[in-house]
Amino acid sequence: MITLKNAEKKYNGNVVLAIDNLTFQRGEIVGVVGNNGAGKTTMFSAILDLIQLSDGYIENNQQRVNQSEEWKKYTSSYLDEKFLIDYLTPDEYFNLVGSLKGYSSEDVQEFISGFRAFFNGEIDNKRKYIRNLSKGNQQKIGIVASLIGNPQIVLLDEPFSNLDPTSQYRLRQIINDFQQQNNCTFLISSHDLNHVAEVCSRIVILEKGKVVDDVKTSDETMMRLESYFAIF
Amino acid sequence: MSQIINSLNRKSFYRSTYWQKSVAKKILVGFFVFYLSISLLIMGFTLPEILQAYFPEQEVISAFNQNLLYFFIFSAILRQLFQEIPVVNSIPLLVLPFKKKKIARHLVNKSFFHFFNFLPLLFLVPFAFDTVLEEYSVGNTLGWLINLVGLILIDHMIGIWLKRFSFYKEKMSAIISGVGVGLFVVSFFSIIPVSIWIGHYFDAVLGYPVLAAVPLIFIVLLYRFNIKEIAKGMYLDSRLMPVEKDVSLHAFSWTDKFGSIGKYLSLELKMITRNKRTRSAFMSVVFLLLYGFIVYGNSSMANHDVSLIFIGILITGSFSVSYGQFTPAWHSKYFPFLMTRDFGLKNMLNAQYFLFIASTLIAFIFSTIYLIYGAKVLFFNFLSAIFNIGITSHIVLWMGSFSSKPIDLSQSSFFNYQGTGASVWMMAFVIILGPILYFGLLSLLLQDIWSYLIFGLTGIGGIVFHESIMRKILIRYKKNKHRMLYSYRQTS
Structure with missing residues (x-):
């Protein structure tokens, strides 16, 4: 579905992303791991055409992301709180995202009600603006909003951070269930190797903007990840 | 210590x-x-x-x-x-x-x-x-x-x-x-x-x-x-510390009547009413509306056509001048969201334009109270309103695509110059002085009646060509997208 070809991004001569050839297939749950500065967020931003590549191109469904805007119809994302409109209430925000996908507010409410356990009663019917909610709750809102409207590709940047332990396990389940129901592609970046090894079907390790490893998840994956990242 | x-x-x-x-x-x-x-x-x-x-x-x-x-x-x-x-x-x-x-x-x-x-x-x-x-x-x-x-x-x-x-x-x-x-x-x-x-x-x-x-x-x-x-009272939960309470929500559901631009209108209105910075910017709209009471009584200003146009542009364009000049920067905080969703930039700009028209009309209706200073004042406000709708509003939108300074909505605008980069000064200059220079030139070259007519017709021309002007503006926004995203990421 998504192909990066010779994708390179430089800032003042420093190469922060240099991917020769990388393709994500439909139905994959891809975990993108790497230390700070490895280029995870840069790659996501480039896929979403939020930054311009210095060289190469990225295709989403055979169309270059910087030439056609078709991808916006079936790709959704939550990278950080810049994807939230913080002076809206959670419900208003969900309804807005839904309306962009042609959903009525009843449809949206029905969809959202499936995430009641994830929200843990901290968001429903709250007459509070998103800006007044805790970071964890804001993140939950962003993640759930990115699932509205039957997307075929979902990009999540560090979705497990800021969440309490139970919510982290719930999120794992949500991603798995959602992928199975919709056969969609997930791109997930994370620092939490455990979650990634558990939830993803494929893992891409980035270092200094380059792909250094790209494996299908198996029983040995966790060991392989640990041997790569551990310092001893 | x-x-x-x-x-x-x-x-x-x-x-x-x-x-x-x-x-x-x-x-x-x-x-x-x-x-x-x-x-x-x-x-x-x-x-x-x-x-x-x-x-x-x-x-x-x-x-x-x-x-x-x-x-x-x-x-x-x-x-x-x-x-x-x-x-x-x-x-x-x-x-x-x-x-x-x-x-x-x-x-x-x-x-x-x-x-x-x-x-x-x-x-x-x-x-x-x-x-x-x-x-x-x-x-x-x-x-x-x-x-x-x-x-x-x-x-x-x-x-x-x-x-x-x-x-x-x-x-x-x-x-x-x-x-x-x-x-x-x-x-x-x-x-x-x-x-x-x-x-x-x-x-x-x-x-x-x-x-x-x-x-x-x-x-x-x-x-x-x-x-x-x-x-x-030095406790985090004491009443000395600022807190945001649960809010009484006004959902602006009447905007649904406006079809495809309705949801953008309601977003825009929610933004204005729910943020400190926009609320205080709105105060300057009120101030500009009342500006007439200060100047119309002053006979030396109220007798010149050019200064009447100046006041007219300020009053009827109060919203475009004080609020519209920051137009996409108001949304700077969540600009990546707008750019990755199938958001319909076109509808958003149209909603913005709709707000300019509505505010100009409301300001014009309000300005009828200046009838106490004579019918001439009202006539000039009418001319200015047409010019604002046809020309100024488009220029404000067009220049918005050059905006490069993010705005933090939670800060008050009292003595706040955040978001006022060079382009904003340029814009204030163009929006206010442009029409005055244009009208001044007309009244120098032509008889009064012709200068009024041509000034008004210029505005009507802008309204007639609205569609194609908006297409041009849209292209500019798309072209500047990455530059805007980049500069909004920089916190000032």
């Missing part, structure tokens, strides 16, 4: 974002402060004449004394609205080994350095030494002045004490304003002559300067009281 606090204090002053502003902005703010100071100074010297003119049968000094009440009412309301005691800044100090009382005293001491406490001196001191000193001895004049300063500081201390109730800020402001206006009314219409009592008190101080000690005693008491109260 107080050395540490003082050094922190100095750093917070010199490292505040204010000093990182560009030279041009510093000059502008500096000029504004200078202008205000000079005006007040001059007022101090000319006050006797003004008082003489309004209260011919009274002595100047006792007329001054009897109007002091109104000054204090005004300043109390202003303080309630604008003065803050920044308890929040002390949060990092709470876990360090400082006594709470010490932090509180530091906060109260710092609060004295507020321009509300200095501004009045600018006209009080000249008045005291220029006018009062002529009739009274130095000692009596000084006593009188000290008493006044004392009252200003009491005003200040009470203001700070009332800030304790910032939890109920809106109610409190309403109560203070209500009491103030009530006092003003009963005293102005001599129902209960409070202002005359105050006047008599100050007359008495001029006779017995020892009375000046009275406010000083109150200041010391209030000072200690404030420190105690603030120290008591």
Whole structure:
């Protein structure tokens, strides 16, 4: 579905992303791991055409992301709180995202009600603006909003951070269930190797903007990840 | 320990974002402060004449004394609205080994350095030494002045004490304003002559300067009281700390009637009503609307066609000028969201344009009250409204694509120049001066009637070609997308 070809991004001569050839297939749950500065967020931003590549191109469904805007119809994302409109209430925000996908507010409410356990009663019917909610709750809102409207590709940047332990396990389940129901592609970046090894079907390790490893998840994956990242 | 606090204090002053502003902005703010100071100074010297003119049968000094009440009412309301005691800044100090009382005293001491406490001196001191000193001895004049300063500081201390109730800020402001206006009314219409009592008190101080000690005693008491109260409230969940409560929501559901641009309209309106920065920007719209009352009465301005156009553009375009000039930057915080969703930039811009039209029409309807200054005024406002809809609104949208400074919606816009990059100054220049130069040129070259006609037709032309102009604007936005995303990521 998504192909990066010779994708390179430089800032003042420093190469922060240099991917020769990388393709994500439909139905994959891809975990993108790497230390700070490895280029995870840069790659996501480039896929979403939020930054311009210095060289190469990225295709989403055979169309270059910087030439056609078709991808916006079936790709959704939550990278950080810049994807939230913080002076809206959670419900208003969900309804807005839904309306962009042609959903009525009843449809949206029905969809959202499936995430009641994830929200843990901290968001429903709250007459509070998103800006007044805790970071964890804001993140939950962003993640759930990115699932509205039957997307075929979902990009999540560090979705497990800021969440309490139970919510982290719930999120794992949500991603798995959602992928199975919709056969969609997930791109997930994370620092939490455990979650990634558990939830993803494929893992891409980035270092200094380059792909250094790209494996299908198996029983040995966790060991392989640990041997790569551990310092001893 | 107080050395540490003082050094922190100095750093917070010199490292505040204010000093990182560009030279041009510093000059502008500096000029504004200078202008205000000079005006007040001059007022101090000319006050006797003004008082003489309004209260011919009274002595100047006792007329001054009897109007002091109104000054204090005004300043109390202003303080309630604008003065803050920044308890929040002390949060990092709470876990360090400082006594709470010490932090509180530091906060109260710092609060004295507020321009509300200095501004009045600018006209009080000249008045005291220029006018009062002529009739009274130095000692009596000084006593009188000290008493006044004392009252200003009491005003200040009470203001700070009332800030304790910032939890109920809106109610409190309403109560203070209500009491103030009530006092003003009963005293102005001599129902209960409070202002005359105050006047008599100050007359008495001029006779017995020892009375000046009275406010000083109150200041010391209030000072200690404030420190105690603030120290008591230094908890994160106390009412001294600012909190955002649950909100009463207005959903603007009527915008649904406007079809495809409805949801963008409602987003826009929610943004205006729910954020501090936009709300205060909206205040300047109100100010611009009322601008006519200041200038139309002035015959030298109201007689020139060109200045009438200037005022007309300002009044009918008040929204486009003060709010529209920041147009995409208002959305800077969540711009990546808008750019990754199938958001329909076109609809969003159309909603923006719709707001410009609606606000121009509302402003024009409002401006019909200026009919009291003659039909010509209304005619010029009509011409300006057409020009604003057809030309200015499009220019504002077009220039918006050059915007490069993000705006933090949670900050008040009072003395806030965030988001005002060079392009914004350019825009204010183009929006306001452009039409004036254009009209000036027309009226130089042509007869009056033709210049009116062509000016109006230019506006209509803009309306006729709206669709194709919007297409051009849209292309600009798409072209500048990455540049805008990049510059909005930079926090100013």
